[in-house]
Amino acid sequence: MGKTGKATKKFQKNHLKHTLDHRKQVQKHSKLVQCRKKKPTGDNDNEPKGKSKEIFEDMSVDDFFEGGFEVPKPKKNAKPIESEDDESSEEEDIEDIEQNMKDLQSKDPEFFKYLQNNDKDLLDFEGSNPLDAISDDEEEEQEEDDVISEDEIEPVEEEIKNKVKKTEITLPLVKSWEKELVNKPSPKIIKQVCMAFKAAININNDSEEYKYVITNPKAFNQLMLLTLKQLPESIQTLVKYKNTNNVRVIPQKNQNVSQISAILKSHASSFITLLNDINNVETATLVLFSLQEVFPYYLSFRKLLKEILSSVINIWSSTKEVEIQIATFAFLNNVSKEFPKSIMENVLKLSYTIFLKNCRKTNHFTMPLLNFCKNSAAELYGIDETLSYQIGFEYVRQLAIHLRNSINATSNAKEGYKTIYNWQYCHSLDFWSRVLSQQCNPEKELQNHKNKESPLRQLIYPLVQVTLGAIRLIPTAQFFPLRFYLIRSLIRLSQSTGVFIPIFPLISEILNSNAFTKNAKRVHLPVFDFENNIKVNQQYLGTKVYQEGLSEQFIELSYEFFVLYCKNIAFPELVTPAVISLRRFIKKSKNIKFNKQLSQLIEKLNENAQLITQKRSKVEYGPSNKTEVQNFLNDFKWEKTPLGQYVIVQRKAKEARLKLLQEAIEQEEEARNQRKKADDDSDIEIDEAEDDDDEDDDDMEEEE
Structure with a gap:
């Protein structure tokens, strides 16, 4: 059964109980009539009636069973089993019923009058049997409990639906509505427009009946513009x-507030339907604009407000169009800044949880959109940093619990690491590193918190500790891409917050793996994409x-790690252990190409260390003077340092490599699509050829 209509609900509320009471009284009366018809007329119920006993007078019980179950035939002179007493009893029953009707008229005149107006046949007993008016279904219903079943409601609902008259939405009708909304708006005309709009966008939904119906595309477009653009103005x-303080407030003294609120509450389902079906930028912009204009009316409906925000955030996190992402983020940012106390917590939690649900599929094409989601959500977490800390603490703690459970499971089960080594967990750590990088920047703290943290x-x-634990959970070459992905998050966090994180030991650990110590096999494989993968296939290992x-x-x-501290006064002490370990590796390594790259890196590190040593030889303060230490080479640009110049060249070379890799991936994807299209076309041709063969066979059979 479909969704219960409004007319049916109204009938159930006002008339259904009285109708069922009436039906029960009729059934009770009919049952009484039926019982009287079955009442025996003789004095002894065990004694057979009339002459029917003559059939078995000449046979005992033993003789009957001995002869089988063949019923003896009645005698020729035997009469049918019907006596005059039966006819007289029926007449008495009819007289009793008539007397009961007279008593009913005196005892319950209202019900008797109702029967006269609605079911007059029940009062007419001449030449008719009251049981004939009762169907088999009603006889079954009278044995059930006093429960309103769907079988009783459904016919009434169908009857009500059939009586609903449809109104065609035409272009002149929309024009007339537009004229009224512009010149003299009223709650009545606003309700009509919202009802028509709801019917128009649910035109393919058969589960609910609507008063309006639309078939003209021009009328539909005009109605969309009228509802989404003109209606909020009206x-x-x-x-x-x-x-009040750049916050829109609804005046409660206005007499139209209650009516408008009720209309917009019903209108919210139309917004949600449109948001779930958005497929172009123009529609998204128009819907979000209209929703923002009437948004204050939904602040009092908590459940409805959460559904609206969920729909908007779901588009923001799952769409493939950057323009739609920007439009949805602008909406979330505006309403969050205007109504932080009402929606801020919902926006922050929903943006995080819904994003994680939609980031399972990560590849070269989805990564830019996912990064935009993380950066834009990080901006939202800066609106109310106190609330953001409470929410962030809860989610970072969840990540730590997952890591602890995974560490405990690795000793007992081989699959324990899978809760950590997946894209959702990695995106979570990377997301929080972006949040902290944006909001804990010293310059931003100075601006927003006046020298306070x-x-x-x-x-x-805690975030750094969880990230380090995740990196070292499975230290094998297969998961080196995941290690590199999380190291980049730590480098970003250290660069933006000014917090020192010992990252180089994590990087240098890979030099001791089999990927470098063993001789590699030469195979023909495409270049592995470390930017968009966290796990390498088995075919790449050892190659x-x-x-x-x-x-x-x-x-x-x-x-990238060492350039963060290329102007730091302690740079020589920072790079000395790294230079020593790299030189030791070069002596053992047989990889000539890699050794040259390492030698070049060591050379730039030493040159930069010499520059810092030369500059700090002129200072007169000690390490305890933190202010002067932080201001060391503050006016000197990092690009002019030996290491900075080297990094700039390397970054340009990386951009060129990524561009070539992107073009190769796009060409491969295009070739794959062409092959798929060719396979589909060949399948269609084969099907058509088979159909032609079948037609030829049919023609030959007809000729034969």
């Missing part, structure tokens, strides 16, 4: 917002292609 004409800065240490990729990643992450 509502503000009736109920004008009060602006951001509340979110307290999450840096020359993978080893060269690891070498490039090692050099890149090393110089």
Whole structure:
């Protein structure tokens, strides 16, 4: 059974109980009549009636069973089993029924009058049997409990639906509505437009009946523009917002507020339907604009407000169009800043949870959109940093619990690491690193908190510890791409917050793996994409292609880490252990190409260390003077340092490599689509050929 209509609900509320009571009284009366018809007329119920006993007078019980179950035939002179007493009893029953009707008229005149108006046949007993008016279904219903079943409601609902008259939405009708909304808006015309709009966008939904129906595409487009653009303006004409500290407030003294609120509450389902079906930028912009204009009316409906925000955030996190992402983020940012106390918590939690649900599929094409989601959500977490800290603490703690459970499970089960080594967990760590990088920047803290630290800065240490634990969970070459992905998150966090994180030991650990110590196999494989993968396939392990990729990643992450401190007064002490370990590796390594790259990196590190040593030889303060230490070479640009110049060149070379890799991936994807299209076309041709063969066979059979 479909969804119960409004007319049916109204019938159930006002008339269904009385109708069922009436039906029960009729059934009770009919049952009484039926019982009287079955009442025996003789004095002894065990004695057979009339002459029917003559059939078995000449046979005992033993003789009957001995002869089988053949019933003896009645005698020729035997009469049918019907006596005059039966006819007289029926007459008496009819007289009793008539007397009961007279008593009913005196005892319950209202019900008797109701029977006269609605079911007059029940009062007419001449020449008819009351049982004939009762169907088999009603006889079964009278044995059930007093429960309103769907079988009783459904016929009434169908009857009500059939009586609903449809109104065709035409272009002149929309024009007339537009004229009324512009000149003299009223709650009545606003309700009509909302009802028509709801019917138009649910035109393919058969589960609910609507008063309006639309078939003209031009009328549909005009109705869309009227509802989404003109309707909010007309509502503000009736109920004008009060602006208090750049926050829109609905005046409760206005007589139209209650009616408009009820209309917009029903209208919210139309917004949600449109948001779930958005497929172009124009529609998204128009819907979000209209929703933002009437958004204050939904603040009092908590459940409805959460559904609206969920629909918007779902588009923001799953769409493939950057313009739609920007439009949805702009909407979320505006309403969050205007109504932070009402919706901020929902926006932050929903943006995080829904994003994680939609980031399972990560590849070269989806990564830019996912990064935009993380960066834009990080901006939302900066609106109320105290609330953001509470939410962030809860989610970072969940990540730590998952890591602890995975560490405990690895000793007992082989699958324990899968809860950590997946894209959702990696995106979570990367997301929080972006949040802290944006909100805990010293310059931003100076601007927003007046030399005070951001509340979110307290999450840096636990997040770093969880990230380090995830990196070292499975230290094998197969998961080196995941290690590199999380190391980049730590480098970003260290660069933006100014917090020192010992990252180089994580990078140098890969030099002791089998990927570098064993001889690599030469195979023909495409270059592995470390930017968009966290796990390498088995076919790449132990190959020359993978080893060269690891070498490039090692050099890149090393110089990206050390360049963060290229102007730091303690740079010589920072790079000394790294230089010693790299020189030791070069002596043992037989990879000539990688050794040259490492030698070049060591050379730039030493040159930069000499520059810092030369500059700090002129200072007169000690390490305890933190202010002067932080201001060391503050006016000197990092690009002019030896290591900085080297990094700039390397970054340009990386951009060129990524561009070539992107073009190769796009060409491969295009070739794959062409092959798929060719296979589909060949399948169609084969099907058509088979159909032609079948037609030829049919023609030959007809000729034969």
